[in-house]
Amino acid sequence: MRHKTLTAACLAVGLALVTGCSAASTSAGAKGDSTLTYLTFETPSLTAKFWDTSIANAEKQVKGVSVKKIVAPSTDRDGYAKQLQASGQFPDLLQSITPSTFVEAGLLKPYDQSWVNANFLLPQGNAYKGKVYVPPTNSQIIPEVFYNKKLFAKAGITAAPKTWAQFTAVCAKLKAAGITPMELGGGDPFAASMPLVGILSADVLGKDPRWLQERYAGKVKFTDANVVAAVTKYRAMVKDGYFENGALGVKYADSITNFTSGKAAMYMMGSWFLGSVPKDHADDFAAFLTPTDDGSLVVPFAVGGSMAISAKTADPAKATAFAQAWSLDPANYKALIEGDGAFPMLKGKSLADYGVNVTQVFKDSYTYVTDKNTKVSAFGWATNDDSMPSGLNDAFYAASQALFTSDDVHGQMAKLDSAWDAATK
Missing domain, CATH: 3.40.190.10 (Periplasmic binding protein-like II)
Known part of the structure; x- marks a missing residue:
């Protein structure tokens, strides 16, 4: 080509x-x-x-x-x-x-x-x-976990989860209430990868912000135990039935419609979704960051x-x-x-200087940008020294889709290591 x-x-x-x-x-x-x-x-x-x-x-x-x-x-x-x-x-x-x-x-x-x-x-x-x-010029959080407050309330959930254990408990409670816990536009590769982007940013980069640069240096690998453990969380979400039926066939545009119309309680997506929050019932939506095991806050940040x-x-x-x-x-x-x-x-400049009309969930999300906190490069979305080699994003997306049906987490990570090595020869 x-x-x-x-x-x-x-x-x-x-x-x-x-x-x-x-x-x-x-x-x-x-x-x-x-x-x-x-x-x-x-x-x-x-x-x-x-x-x-x-x-x-x-x-x-x-x-x-x-x-x-x-x-x-x-x-x-x-x-x-x-x-x-x-x-x-x-x-x-x-x-x-x-x-x-x-x-x-x-x-x-x-x-x-x-x-x-x-x-x-x-x-x-x-x-x-x-x-x-x-x-x-601008920045994004990739991803946030957006949620429907009415569906949370319907399932008896009173607060957003802070730890991974609380997060999976929320998913289980929603499923038990007959509510699809998580929307996934799995038909579009980049959208299918959003849960993995959040988990790897939180668990791997949150503990070692230089992990991607260390991967270039050959000091770490995708097959390392900590990476496999993080990716296994995503596989467990799939096996526990926390995504909608046929998620791999849902296109990105349809996933937005599904979530905003109340067909699922949560949606892991980049903060650009804030532009799609329905203005007529914007107060129904809020957001939190991908939870970590210990509840520490990690912001998967991308400067665009x-x-x-x-x-x-x-x-x-x-x-x-x-x-x-x-x-x-x-x-x-x-x-x-x-x-x-x-x-x-x-x-x-402040938001007011731009003459914009934004929702409360936008304002709340923006505080993650302006506050002092732990910011790491959003996995696979950085354009700086943490950017992945050319072609690796496609391999990462493919792994995300493959792990929806495969238990071979280690095997998929080995493929990423091989793709990385080939791309950096």
Whole structure:
């Protein structure tokens, strides 16, 4: 796939490429303007209108620049960017990609550190090898455990669990009351992995925040006893019947509808779900973090950001100016906060400064970000030095789905070790 011709790439892109299959390098227009290509993505919250408006607003702030939008046809933006690069179409700007995947190939240009330091709360939050390739504009908690307070009350549950033992007791009590304890959009690999992301972040990274970097150094493995024990918790949830019937066939979008309509009591999902909390009965929902054995609080944290800049762009000054303008536009933050549940990370601003209307569960969740607590990189979601090797996320997702039907926890972890070793040779 990485060696397809330009024609084949055009056919593969189809209608998803809003601007058609043109070369992705910056070009000079008839009036000396620079035309930049910008890889984005679309979701029910971040619609085509959002991207078009945000691009137009940033264009107004940068004289002599025109931006053409490219829309990734799937959630695998890294894979699609690689496909474009292989066919000579690597974009000038790329939204929400994993920097480590491209930095080693010399494809990304770092931001000026003084600009980053001046504008963001955690300047090094998503730095890779000491340099910032994506501005740390926002953050997510991946996952939270969202719950329906009415269904908890119906089952006689009066408080959110703090320990893993309390959590499994809550699951058992809900099941006994005829209520599905946990929603899982297992038909989409990333959604199927959410329980494992929460458990591994809490149990493994909570005790050893440098575990992923130690895995690079060969000091730890997925087959180590502590990792296997953590993953076994997920397998036990499946065997005890705490997920809905046919969970592996439920698509991500349907899992949101199922949970918000009261078909399950809990839902482990990234904090972007906050943008999907129904406004007409938002007070029915609350959230807690994946419980640990001893009740200690571990926040699985991911610092996200806006766009990376191609090191190959023919107009780095204009590309940087556009990226900086977009990254500091308050209107973009309003949309990300309200629609995508993003936690803003601009310096010197409160939620009120963005003019947003958010739910109480959003405000409560945001305190995990602003409070001093134990924050670790959300397993598999980091874009900094804790990011996994290219391709490992897919292997991790596959293991998550496989463990829904297989008792061979050790075997699945051995596959991850082999995939890691192959990816880092």
